[in-house]
Amino acid sequence: MVVVTGASAGVGRAAALAFAKRGAALGLIARGHAGLTAARAQALENGAADALVIPTDVSDADAVEAAAARVEAELGPIDVWVNNAMASVFAYTWDVTAAEFKRVTEVTYLGFVNGTLAALKRMRTRDSGTIVQVGSSLAYRSIPLQAPYCASKHAVAGFTDSLRVELRATGSNVRISQVNLPAMNTPQFGWVRTRLPRHPQPVPPIYQPEVGAEAIVRASETGQRMLDVGLITVATRWGDKFIPRLLDHYLARKGVDSQQTSERIDAGAWKDNLAKPLDDTQDRGAHGIFDDQAKSHSWQAWAASRKPAVLAVGGAVLALATASTVFGRARR
Numbered sequence: 001m002v003v004v005t006g007a008s009a010g011v012g013r014a015a016a017l018a019f020a021k022r023g024a025a026l027g028l029i030a031r032g033h034a035g036l037t038a039a040r041a042q043a044l045e046n047g048a049a050d051a052l053v054i055p056t057d058v059s060d061a062d063a064v065e066a067a068a069a070r071v072e073a074e075l076g077p078i079d080v081w082v083n084n085a086m087a088s089v090f091a092y093t094w095d096v097t098a099a100e101f102k103r104v105t106e107v108t109y110l111g112f113v114n115g116t117l118a119a120l121k122r123m124r125t126r127d128s129g130t131i132v133q134v135g136s137s138l139a140y141r142s143i144p145l146q147a148p149y150c151a152s153k154h155a156v157a158g159f160t161d162s163l164r165v166e167l168r169a170t171g172s173n174v175r176i177s178q179v180n181l182p183a184m185n186t187p188q189f190g191w192v193r194t195r196l197p198r199h200p201q202p203v204p205p206i207y208q209p210e211v212g213a214e215a216i217v218r219a220s221e222t223g224q225r226m227l228d229v230g231l232i233t234v235a236t237r238w239g240d241k242f243i244p245r246l247l248d249h250y251l252a253r254k255g256v257d258s259q260q261t262s263e264r265i266d267a268g269a270w271k272d273n274l275a276k277p278l279d280d281t282q283d284r285g286a287h288g289i290f291d292d293q294a295k296s297h298s299w300q301a302w303a304a305s306r307k308p309a310v311l312a313v314g315g316a317v318l319a320l321a322t323a324s325t326v327f328g329r330a331r332r
Contacts, residue, residue, distance in 0.1 A: 008035025010186030058111030
């Protein structure tokens with residue numbers, strides 16, 4: 001049984017479908033009724049054993065706990081809990097209000113804490129289960145115009161590291177995995193709160209949400225500590241370790257324009273989903289408006305999620321090459 005938060009759209013929606021195709025029963029959590037209803041129908045059409053819709057704001061700890069209790073009462077023990085729900089504001093830091101910082105933090109960080117605590121309450125009792133934190137390359141290298149979101153993702157990474165060690169220290173068999181995603185083609189760029197003059201966009205290279213979804217499923221199966229998706233995520237994490245000032249300089253020059261298309265927007269007409277779902281009669285699906293730019297596969301993520309097999313094959317190839325070289329020299 002799998003619970004996915006933020007399941008109504010974007011990566012969460014794609015993850016729910018990916019689990020459905022593997023025959024899982026699903027607890028679908030988000031605020032938007034239309035998206036959740038459509039996600040349930042899509043999941044059942046694609047092989048889900050069952051799918052339960054629970055409209056919930058993950059920033060409400062009591063509501064998340066109630067959702068977890070309902071899932072177990074109606075679908076059975078939770079095997080996998082995926083924390084994915086998020087919110088953001090696109091603006092210079094000084095243009096973001098304290099209330100907006102609080103709201104993004106409550107959803108994007110404390111929403112993960114609330115989900116994790118609800119899952120742990122059940123998984124630790126059974127001494128089994130996997131929690132998947134949907135992280136970001138921005139948890140390790142912040143960018144301009146998204147200070148609330150970047151700070152929240154940094155907090156998720158710190159929280160997860162502490163919990164991972166605590167589980168190990170107490171001998172728990174509960175697993176926790178963090179999947180760090182690159183820029184994804186999701187609907188959020190059409191409903192995020194913004195004070196920018198042009199339409200928000202993910203920083204290229206952009207990937208389809210199904211790429212992230214497959215990594216999430218893989219992490220739930222293996223329980224591996226960390227799974228980076230896309231070479232850009234790997235480069236971002238390592239770049240911040242060794243060349244942080246160079247990245248500062250690069251992002252100061254490119255980071256603002258790279259998060260906006262050339263299309264100007266009417267600030268007065270723009271609607272966002274920060275406080276409540278946007279137009280809850282409409283299903284937004286998994287994809288955003290950048291299909292023509294988005295990559296549908298990541299060889300790096302495929303290899304990273306299969307490290308033992310990749311290393312074994314690589315070692316075998318190297319051994320064969322070495323043996324061939326040695327044998328060839330011996331015959332000369």
